[in-house]
Amino acid sequence: MTRLIVLIYVCLSFAPIARADDRLVRLFAPAELVESGFLKHLLPRFSLKTQVRVLIVSKGQAHDIAFGAEGVAVFVGPDTAWHMQVLAPQHPGVQRFTKWLLSDVGQRTITSYAPDSVQMFDLPREPDTDSPELEFVGDVATGRDLSRQLCGRCHVVSETERMNDIGSTPSFFVLRTLANWADRFQTFYVLNPHPSFTQVQDVTAPFAHTRPPPIVPLEMTLDQLEAILAYVARLEPADLGAPLQHQ
Structure with missing residues (x-):
């Protein structure tokens, strides 16, 4: 009976830790992006929607996602194309964040950051070049x-x-x-x-x-x-x- 009680206690002790890890995403972003105030606008809105907290970490610290020059292009501004690199693709919180960021709600959140009524960030767009238009032969x-x-x-x-x-x-x-x-x-x-x-x-x-x-x-x-x-x-x-x- 005593062993059963101990086992139940141990299981209950570790279960909340696993759930807490699923709801914490560690994000690295360069100083210029952090100082722009954009992440203070973006991240709380994601957390409010999903109950997943995003912690901004310093360079050299372990992280699950990074904003920078590598990965998938996710937003532009000011004068920089920002990409998202996913380092922990199986993390439930990371999956929720990436899906949210590319959703209609996430995209509107990106473009709605406008301190002093000036839009600071936009979405990646196809460049206006003379490159041939993509063609697919399917019906x-x-x-x-x-x-x-x-x-x-x-x-x-x-x-x-x-x-x-x-x-x-x-x-x-x-x-x-x-x-x-x-x-x-x-x-x-x-x-x-x-x-x-x-x-x-x-x-x-x-x-x-x-x-x-x-x-x-x-x-x-x-x-x-x-x-x-x-x-x-x-x-x-x-x-x-x-x-x-x-x-």
């Missing part, structure tokens, strides 16, 4: 239907379904504003959380018997992915606010 109508069938349970994929998304999941229209949108769609099956439930024929390895997918699997072929890309390429990128302004 657009088929891509639209596949997007609704395979992706519509989490993402808004068409104008008629604007209110049917998961709040923390970016719409196809928001994703189209990103300079690397095509890369993201072409390799989506390796970007969290997709690997845990996605199978692309002749590309991804089968799920391990000991780790089945947490939801109904998403299964597709490369030809179907090409059709989805052709459809997404025709979408008008979301209007996420006024262009970046400088004083």
